[in-house]
Amino acid sequence: MKQYLLSVYxxxxxxxxxxxxxxxxxxxxxVRAEMKAAGAWVFTAGLHxxxxxxxxxxxNGEALMTDGPFAEGKEHLGGFSVIRAEDLxxxxxxxRKLARATTLPIEIxxxxxxxxxxx
Amino acid sequence: MTTAPAxxxxxxxxxxxxxxxxAVLIRAFGDIDLAEEAVQDAFTAASERWPASGLPPxxxxxxxxxxxxxxIDRLRRxxxxxxxxxxxxxxxSSDMVMPVDPVNIDVDPMPDDRLxxxxxxxxxxxxxxxxxxxxxxxxxxxxxxxxxxxxLVPEATMAQRIVRAKGKIRDARIPYKVPDARExxxxxxxxxxxxxxxxxxxxxxxSGDRLTRDELCAEAIRLGRLLVELVPDDPEVTGLLAxxxxxxxxxxxxxxxxxxxxxxxxxxxxxxxxxxxxxxxxLVRSYLKWNRPGPYQIQxxxxxxxxxxxxxxxxxxxxxxxxxxxxEAIAPGPIVALNRAVALAEVQGPHAALTVVDALDLERYYxxxxxxxxxxxxxxxxxxxxxxxxxxxxxxxxxAEREFLQTRRQSLD
Numbered sequence: 366m367k368q369y370l371l372s373v374y375x376x377x378x379x380x381x382x383x384x385x386x387x388x389x390x391x392x393x394x395x396v397r398a399e400m401k402a403a404g405a406w407v408f409t410a411g412l413h414x415x416x417x418x419x420x421x422x423x424x425n426g427e428a429l430m431t432d433g434p435f436a437e438g439k440e441h442l443g444g445f446s447v448i449r450a451e452d453l454x455x456x457x458x459x460x461r462k463l464a465r466a467t468t469l470p471i472e473i474x475x476x477x478x479x480x481x482x483x484x
Numbered sequence: 485m486t487t488a489p490a491x492x493x494x495x496x497x498x499x500x501x502x503x504x505x506x507a508v509l510i511r512a513f514g515d516i517d518l519a520e521e522a523v524q525d526a527f528t529a530a531s532e533r534w535p536a537s538g539l540p541p542x543x544x545x546x547x548x549x550x551x552x553x554x555x556i557d558r559l560r561r562x563x564x565x566x567x568x569x570x571x572x573x574x575x576x577s578s579d580m581v582m583p584v585d586p587v588n589i590d591v592d593p594m595p596d597d598r599l600x601x602x603x604x605x606x607x608x609x610x611x612x613x614x615x616x617x618x619x620x621x622x623x624x625x626x627x628x629x630x631x632x633x634x635x636l637v638p639e640a641t642m643a644q645r646i647v648r649a650k651g652k653i654r655d656a657r658i659p660y661k662v663p664d665a666r667e668x669x670x671x672x673x674x675x676x677x678x679x680x681x682x683x684x685x686x687x688x689x690x691s692g693d694r695l696t697r698d699e700l701c702a703e704a705i706r707l708g709r710l711l712v713e714l715v716p717d718d719p720e721v722t723g724l725l726a727x728x729x730x731x732x733x734x735x736x737x738x739x740x741x742x743x744x745x746x747x748x749x750x751x752x753x754x755x756x757x758x759x760x761x762x763x764x765x766x767l768v769r770s771y772l773k774w775n776r777p778g779p780y781q782i783q784x785x786x787x788x789x790x791x792x793x794x795x796x797x798x799x800x801x802x803x804x805x806x807x808x809x810x811x812e813a814i815a816p817g818p819i820v821a822l823n824r825a826v827a828l829a830e831v832q833g834p835h836a837a838l839t840v841v842d843a844l845d846l847e848r849y850y851x852x853x854x855x856x857x858x859x860x861x862x863x864x865x866x867x868x869x870x871x872x873x874x875x876x877x878x879x880x881x882x883x884a885e886r887e888f889l890q891t892r893r894q895s896l897d
Binding site for chain 2: 451453457473475
């Protein structure tokens with residue numbers, strides 16, 4: 366079993382209408398329930414808007430702070446799930462379900478095995 | 485006393501057996517690089533021994549058994565080094581690979597192994613360019629240098645592309661398996677698209693001076709044959725093979741003595757390869773019975789109608805137009821509409837065809853302008869035709885085709 370990070374990329378700008386949001390939340394929760402029932406769900410987090418972010422950088426030994434998200438761009442990370450899957454095909458299947466539910470693009474990325482990073 | 489096999493005979497065996505050997509070894513060891521290296525080692529051993537000892541009764545079995553032993557040797561060396569990194573770079577973890585004792589692996593390989601390999605190489609999570617590169621590398625056995633030359637990219641670029649693709653297969657864990665029934669039709673389409681892309685690249689190079697790149701067409705057809713063998717119940721697979729055979733049958737007539745382009749209408753049909761035409765037409769007849777039409781089957785049928793005509797003048801354009809109508813119904817799009825318009829011109833005249841063509845949004849496509857130019861010329865609208873040829877010439881990236889278009893342009897003056 367391998368773990369994958371499913372990241373939701375959200376466009377900047379006003380959120381969808383309350384009705385649209387209600388449908389989306391219902392569908393997303395349904396996918397999460399499906400993941401849990403299948404033993405695939407590990408963790409999920411929804412993030413506050415990108416404007417609430419802070420970036421810390423160390424330059425010349427000094428920690429500098431900037432207000433806002435890391436990447437300039439029109440989309441930002443809106444939330445993520447960690448899932449367990451046998452292989453990429455299985456992870457992609459969850460990614461598809463999440464993409465339909467959120468109506469947003471989902472990035473599916475493999476997580477490195479703990480085994481390899483153990484000392 | 486057996487006669488020593490010729491180098492070309494051995495080479496032929498290698499070409500045929502490379503993908504099968506690699507596919508079996510990947511299943512046994514779960515590592516593409518290990519499989520490739522082991523098979524290369526086996527080929528080296530074969531080219532040293534077979535000239536003296538003759539071809540073994542089962543060359544495939546010999547190669548697989550030898551490669552298997554080489555792979556085991558390599559792994560033993562790695563384990564001795566306690567190289568955890570080497571283990572970690574194994575493509576598929578041990579729980580994914582079938583529990584096969586490598587010492588006793590089936591030397592008579594299942595057809596499934598090459599099928600697994602094709603589907604892995606053409607996984608939709610890989611960029612199409614990467615799918616093509618991997619397919620040519622692992623299934624056609626072309627070297628990185630050969631693939632780079634075929635696609636006119638620097639060898640280092642192609643090598644990077646292949647390394648990255650293998651890395652993704654390993655790290656994202658693309659499974660080494662035949663997709664299940666639900667996924668299979670989509671996945672077969674990906675594979676067919678890659679094979680067709682390779683064929684098209686070989687038939688009309690998108691850039692560069694040579695009009696054709698023979699090796700790519702031959703490899704595409706070989707892959708097409710393999711696919712028909714491995715996926716016999718999908719008529720589109722047969723359709724693609726038929727299409728490639730029928731297009732390939734015209735190769736000798738397609739280029740003139742100076743390598744210039746000769747259009748279908750002007751080709752010397754005596755130069756067409758009758759064996760390929762017969763094979764292609766036989767395949768077309770065989771899938772018509774199944775009545776499960778698809779784009780490749782219809783395109784092949786269109787080419788079969790062309791191949792039926794003893795001369796351009798007796799081409800059954802009405803039949804071709806009907807086939808394009810069918811193609812438009814199942815796979816509509818501007819390119820199909822453009823090609824259909826060419827047939828429409830022969831049945832209803834250039835005016836009807838130009839009306840259709842003018843409505844298409846294909847400004848960036850050189851053939852759009854070339855076809856427009858030809859229709860305008862036939863309608864006597866020569867200054868407009870000249871402008872259209874000029875647009876086509878500007879957008880065309882193949883030197884032989886450009887030369888052809890220039891000749892057409894000049895003929896208007």
